[in-house]
Amino acid sequence: MTKDKGRDCMSTKDEVLKYLQNHQQYVSGEELSEQLLVSRTAIWKNINTLRSSGYEIESVTNRGYRLVFSPNTISPEIILSGLKTKAMGKNVFCFDSIDSTNAQAKRQALAGASNGSLFIAEQQTGGKGRLGRVWASPSGTGLWFSVLLRPDSLPVQVTNITLLAGLAVCLSIRKLTKAPAMIKWPNDIVIGGKKVCGILTEMAAEIDRIEYVVVGIGINVNTENFPEELSVKATSLRVECGKPVARVELLQEILSEFERILSDYTDRPEAIFAEYKTLCVSLNRTVGFVRNKEPLTATAVDISPAGELVVRCGNGSLISINSGEVTVQGIYGQT
Template identity: 40%
Template sequence: MSDELLSMFLDKEGEFLSGEAISKELNVSRTAVWKKIRKLEEQGYLFEASRKLGYKLISVPDRLSAIGMRSVLGTDRFGRQLHLYEAVDSTQTVLRKLAEEGAPEGTLVIAEQQLQGRGRMGRTWESPKGKGIWMSLLLRPNLAIHYSPQLTLLIAVALCRSLRQSTGLPIGIKWPNDLLVERKKISGILLESTAEEERLNYILAGIGISVNLEEEDYPAELLDKAISLRMLLGRKLDRTTLIAHFLKELEHLYDIYLREGFASVRTLWEALAVSLHQRVTLTTPQGVIEGVPVGLEENGALLVQLDDGQLKPVFSAEMGLPDSVS
């Protein structure tokens, strides 16, 4: 009943709802309505009460909710199956179990806090409670396994475009999928996949966005490398809106990609990249490479021009950017 009651107030935002009208709609007593409103207040919701007019929702807590998310979703599939947690070890771990149980494409796992968040190259990811967006999305594309690098780039494009539109910040992509502002990281993406007979079975797309973190939320050693949207803009942002905007953009680009291939994604990625046409250092499993990235290959590899003029495709590496990158 709490969900139904909250939905009524969200649908009538800024309006009073009488206790009598609520009790009739929910088929419960007015005492039960009063108790549920008290329960919502304990969770951080603020109401104005009037003997004549009833109750009006004044503000909602800074926490994610399934009702709030579904009220703003503009997608057909992505995020419609939603699993929301207060705290988990990792959203990737939770989603993997759901995927193995047959969860449909578009299933989304979100946590207010990750206790063992993971990044690329086995790194940990700082995921303080209620400050960021820590989520994993399930994809089930009917593709060969060698196409998975393209999906990493696709998700980076969708996230970068949606956050640029939402914030107005000059966000860029550092190959393959880190999002930067002023040379500092605001978001990371981790894709994990399973395959059978060289075909992708499913992909777990883990996405972390540093939304409302403050300086004290970061370990000292990360302050020169990472930053949040709040620190950049000087104000808090609504996480629900950011998630909904990203999911809509991703679903749109994903469907185009499945119909038309990688060409349009490659063009968009190259336009948003901060790591093209300038000298970089790439630390690969085979050793260190220095050169100038000039674009993407059709398979999603980064094409790097070496000092001898040779063009070398790179699939996996840690990139070091020059000081001139903004």
């Protein structure tokens, strides 16, 4: 048997955890050792490490180990276990508390962090939303994370990356929770007219080359109560589903879906945009926006290939909106 000399401990933990998750019955230390090609001592050490991370693993003499409980906590080994992506999220940076996962992703991008690197925190002290707004990120209840994307994984129309991220989150929420999530253009995720997720995309580029893109995603997962000023506009998956939602499962689904969408968009952008439009709650509704400092209302009728919201004014003319605040009738209490 090949011993575990020089083997990555994180990888061993992932493999031990995955093996236990795939076997409901007891698994002997000998079987784990033989299947994973590591020593019995390494198995024992990694079992104890998993226990210290919150996993409850029974051990019975002459029978082996059995996974009894998986925590709703976030750690690299928990994220990597069962993550079905090629690059997205394979390099994980976890923090108990940080100023902003986007800020950390940008710092690490300059230090050479790889494409698909994931930066995730239990709490953000300086989280930001679109247009410089503060994004509340309480500890232990939500998913607050950023993904670093290098040029090779980016679509030609890079400005659409924020829409593609919104589609990935929306599809993942619908798949995992069955909640009727929709997208408010460009990338807010709403359920029943209230916001459950915000996405902030930041880019570093030179004149002829994009250095990197950071996609920051904040999701209210298991928040039970909101401050009075937010309760009209904000909701959580727990509130909408009536039960807690597994944060890591949702994260893994989003990463997998985002990677798929980025790949598919390169070959068939029309199909991906059609998928986006079916989930865009802004379309066919009255929207408000500002044009040349003048507040206007119109009907949203389409999304352009460049990701713009196309609206039809009262006189029949079409306007393409590519930035700024757009209100939608019936969303966030708008009438």
